[in-house]
Amino acid sequence: MTESPAPPEDRARWRNWAGNQRAVADVVRPGSADEVAAVLTAATAAGRRVRPIGSGHSFTGIGSPEDVQLVCDGMVGVRSVTDDGLVTVGSGTTLHRLNAELLRRGWSMTNLGDIDRQTIAGALATGTHGTGARFGGLATQVRGLELVTPDGEVLACSADRSPDVFRAARVGLGALGVVTEVTLQAEPAFALRAVEGPGTLTAALGDFTDLMTSTDHVEFYWFPHTDATLLKCNTRVPLEEGLHPLPRWRAVWDDEILANAAFAGVVAAGRRVPALVPPLARMSAKALGARTWTDHSHRVFVSRRRVRFLEMEYAVPCADAAAVLAELRRVHEASDWRSAFPVEVRVAAADDIPLSTASGRATAYIAAHVPAGNEPGPWFDALEQIAGEVGGRPHWGKLHGLDAGQLRDRYPRYDEFVAVRDRLDPGGVLSNAYLDRVLGPVGAHRPR
Ligand SMILES: Cc1cc2nc3c(=O)[nH]c(=O)nc-3n(C[C@H](O)[C@H](O)[C@H](O)COP(=O)(O)OP(=O)(O)OC[C@H]3O[C@@H](n4cnc5c(N)ncnc54)[C@H](O)[C@@H]3O)c2cc1C
Incomplete structure (x- = not known):
């Protein structure tokens, strides 16, 4: 789907932590939601595919860029913390930075996985979890998301605003929009x-x-x-x-x-x-x-x-x-x-x-x-x-051999997610080969 190859100086190699996924694609480093919107509208117009890039800690090709790698390291750090622990953070913030910044302010994440090198948006996108029978994965702490959709809209969503997008985008596979900001419920440091x-x-x-x-x-x-x-x-x-x-x-x-x-x-x-x-x-x-x-x-x-x-x-x-x-x-x-x-x-x-x-x-x-x-x-x-x-x-970020048909049988609410994806990204700008496999091409699923 690449139409006009970028000049060589804009292209860079990408590989994941385990080294089993590699790619070469253009690199952009937006510093704000508006800059992300400009990247996405240009890509949509040119028929190019964009992949938001986290820390590359997924083993599957979910994070593998095809045309454009949108690196989120210009959108980092804690932006605000309310008295009741609602923390708003740039999407490219690594978990180790988030944990340190939270502790300085007297707050903690409720639960974490077993490493902290991931970005918050990357960890959420694949459903990263820790352990604890009474506790959910990281996405259960999300109370709001700001994401930019392929048509360039900056969408703030929560349980009250665009709730259908919010419900799906908490574990969004990077398929619904580029997340620029995340609001999480933290709890007093423990x-x-x-x-x-x-x-x-x-x-x-x-x-x-x-x-x-x-x-x-x-x-x-x-x-x-x-x-x-x-x-x-x-x-x-x-x-x-x-x-x-x-x-x-x-x-x-x-x-x-x-x-x-x-x-x-x-x-x-x-x-x-x-x-x-x-x-x-x-x-x-x-x-x-x-x-x-x-x-x-x-x-x-x-x-x-x-x-x-x-x-x-x-x-x-x-x-x-x-x-x-x-x-x-x-x-x-x-x-x-x-x-x-x-x-x-x-x-x-x-x-x-x-x-x-x-x-x-x-x-x-x-x-x-x-x-x-x-x-x-x-x-x-x-x-x-x-x-x-x-x-x-x-796990969406760990190796497996399933495709859209099999996954649809394993998730009762699979169609709900795909309907939101088809609406927000009708051109498949935020897709890649892995997402085509696990979600199917845009418009492929009929309601059950
Ligand atoms: C050593 C190791 C230990 C791990 N431990 C655990 C664990 O304990 N529990 C667990 O559940 N998983 C674990 N994982 C898996 C890991 O948490 C996930 O694969 C996670 O998604 C990686 O985050 P990342 O920042 O590296 O994202 P990437 O792998 O770079 O990307 C993952 C997805 O996020 C998307 N994305 C990134 N940024 C954005 C954005 N701004 N907006 C929208 N989409 C975005 C990407 O496009 C991609 O689809 C581990 C992995 C490794 C290598």
Whole structure:
């Protein structure tokens, strides 16, 4: 669809964090909603496709530009905070900057995923979530959005203004408009007491619901080739109770040396000699010992991820999670696959967002990983097939093989989203190959 190639100096390479998605496209860096509108109207007139660019932390091609990459780093920072914690922030703000700026003002995000490198708009667009049976993904904190539609309209939406756009755009896949500003409900800054230690998959499957609701934010990592898990239970505590962060040496030892440097060695050794993976997995499972600490919430929620990997994550009904995990273990044990990376298991409350992976149902998330540069192969196929049997929904930013027809069956409100997309972007200016696959071309779906 590119018509007039831009001069070479305007073009730049783009690649995602994992290195499995690459592109070359023109670059624009608007600093305001009006400048975004000018980019979009020019692209619409020229029949070019525009992709808003976040931090490139999606594994799928959702963020891959075709003609124009619209970089959002000119729209950053907290713009206002009301007395009741409504925070308005530029869409290109990274989560680590947002967390720091919120804490300085006495506020926190309610829940976070396990890293903070993403932009707020990028994280929202794919339905980024953390863990906690009573808590939704990041998009459930959104109270207002300013987005620029392909015809150049700057649209402020909320539950009261353009509510149909607002409902859909909280998890908008970057398909409804370029978000320029986000208003979030923050909450008074709080701390998390983290209790981490070894467990077993057998125990986790024995009473999955009890375990995952045993405190506010529970997750575990299961190490294939073993029955071992690493269990993380985070409890919300008032800041007044005081912080007991990890001593610096322990944080460096656990989070940098064991979780990153040593693990990188394990992954590299496993790639060279696959037969070493099972014993190395058993060693990895034992290496991370028990620890208890209390720190500002965002410091407990997030970690550093220096070892590059590819990921698939499926959202399944919470009630089916134990059966899905048991079947995944059975299939893995019956195979000769080598899996150095643990399987991550988290939960979230049901929400009311059409394309949220937790839309309308209490959800458990099951994520598999392989080293970046490896073919995911049958391990990801197995997760996709087993999760599919219970209506599993793939994370929009993590690898999967589903198309529009299959996804439509998994989301009761899929047509509601697509109708808003077809209205706001009739020319498909904000589409790309991935969005064509998962949403279908504009106008492709008839109401059920
Ligand atoms: C190491 C690692 C850890 C992760 N941990 C988690 C986790 O704990 N939980 C979880 O759910 N996910 C997790 N993810 C996935 C990640 O949160 C999502 O893929 C997220 O979308 C990445 O944000 P980003 O800023 O990099 O956006 P990108 O990947 O760059 O873009 C994602 C989408 O957002 C769109 N977009 C960006 N800016 C705008 C804008 N201004 N307006 C409209 N659309 C926009 C893009 O066009 C694209 O469609 C992880 C990924 C990695 C690599």
